[in-house]
């Protein structure tokens with residue numbers, strides 16, 4: 001039974017779902033990094049919010065970990081490249097808290113416009129300072145949205161409802177989508193110049209880090225009010241402080257900080273600053289949504305192999321997973337087979353899906369072909385990092401799909417190019433779920449992949465098979481199956497032998513020395 005650790009505070013619904021789905025679950029909130037490191041090796045899955053930092057160091061200790069699920073959107077607390085390198089799938093729940101976070105941004109905008117927190121504190125203190133607080137209306141004002149995705153789009157919708165004019169800077173926002181949601185797509189400079197309120201809704205990336213720095217703030221309208229419910233690093237906090245103190249920025253509402261938890265901060269105590277402790281996603285509804293989604297996603301992956309909302313792996317729906325399963329086995333075997341056959345440095349791999357195989361979601365199949373192919377050539381390759389490794393090594397990966405025009409209803413063919421030539425292997429499924437090799441280097445054959453195999457390319461001459469059998473017998477190597485293939489009598493021939501044990505180097509040398517042998521390679525499959 002797979003075992004999951006919940007290491008941040010999640011709605012209790014998550015525990016119920018894991019149990020209903022046959023997943024064992026422990027809840028240990030507030031662990032220090034060393035404490036997490038000491039126990040993480042026991043778990044197949046880890047469910048987190050933003051407190052748990054899934055660092056390279058934690059991942060190195062996570063020897064059984066298959067999946068990390070973030071109950072929320074931002075995954076900046078997970079080292080995704082390190083997770084990918086270790087074959088750990090990282091998932092988030094991209095929509096569960098969007099409305100809640102957008103509503104928080106709108107609440108922050110109202111709080112700023114009417115100085116509600118300061119007025120509240122003053123009134124509670126018995127001061128009744130009616131003349132001290134003079135707000136501004138939102139009606140007719142320009143709201144600049146930086147990052148107009150899920151949350152930015154919802155904020156825009158609510159702001160339009162408040163009769164604001166919404167302009168958005170987002171390089172990935174299409175003009176059609178901008179029109180559909182009623183915003184004017186603008187460049188950043190234009191937004192800075194025109195906005196009365198600016199709200200940030202981008203992830204924290206190299207491109208967005210410090211998007212509101214001193215230079216950008218200097219371009220804003222005097223009296224601008226700024227809201228950040230996305231990530232702390234988007235605003236250079238010292239520059240914001242200076243702009244507020246200079247009276248250029250009228251106020252800022254911050255839910256997120258460069259360093260969290262932010263228990264002491266130069267902006268704290270400034271009445272022009274409204275601050276909340278990263279509460280953007282903190283509503284009962286959002287927490288119920290994300291806890292439920294993360295538990296379902298992790299359980300689906302660990303129990304059925306379905307991949308939903310993964311950031312480092314192609315998606316596989318719960319319906320697709322059982323259909324794909326036998327193909328995954330076939331694709332991995334074919335990749336592993338050709339990976340052990342090649343000689344020279346790998347330049348490209350073409351994967352052809354024919355007939356029924358062409359109707360499938362082939363992205364995960366291609367990923368597992370690459371895992372099988374690269375596995376014999378390098379260490380620590382898995383289905384999650386194989387596509388990344390191929391890209392890093394400039395190995396060109398091409399996929400083609402076609403209807404079947406031959407004898408087989410379904411075929412997967414891998415053609416691998418190296419600096420020394422080309423090798424190919426083709427396989428099918430017999431009876432819908434049993435992988436079979438049907439062609440090696442364009443020579444027809446019919447064989448099952450077994451743990452220990454010997455691949456021989458030979459001249460098609462009488463007496464060869466007997467000699468090979470005797471050589472194996474003399475070395476006490478038992479033959480399980482013997483498959484032969486050739487393109488024509490006397491021509492190119494291959495011989496694929498399943499044996500009951502590993503063929504050692506001395507025996508391989510003896511086989512290579514037999515007359516008619518062109519090449520002999522030992523193949524192993526886990």
Ligand SMILES: NC(=O)c1ccc[n+]([C@@H]2O[C@H](COP(=O)([O-])OP(=O)(O)OC[C@H]3O[C@@H](n4cnc5c(N)ncnc54)[C@H](O)[C@@H]3O)[C@@H](O)[C@H]2O)c1
Pocket residue numbers: 072073074075094097098101146147148149150151152169170171172173201202203204205207208229230231255256278279280281282
């Ligand atoms: N305060 C909270 O509790 C809380 C809650 C949820 C999400 N968040 C944060 O909000 C962010 C946005 O969430 P979302 O669901 O809207 O994500 P999203 O992916 O739907 O939207 C992000 C948008 O930012 C845009 N973008 C990317 N790079 C950009 C750039 N250089 N300049 C301008 N725009 C750029 C993208 O095109 C996209 O449209 C998340 O990354 C997360 O960090 C915070």
Ligand SMILES: O=C(O)CC[C@@H](O)C(=O)O
Pocket residue numbers: 049050071072073074075097278280281282
């Ligand atoms: O889990 C939280 O409270 C914050 C979530 C939020 O930052 C997110 O990115 O989804």
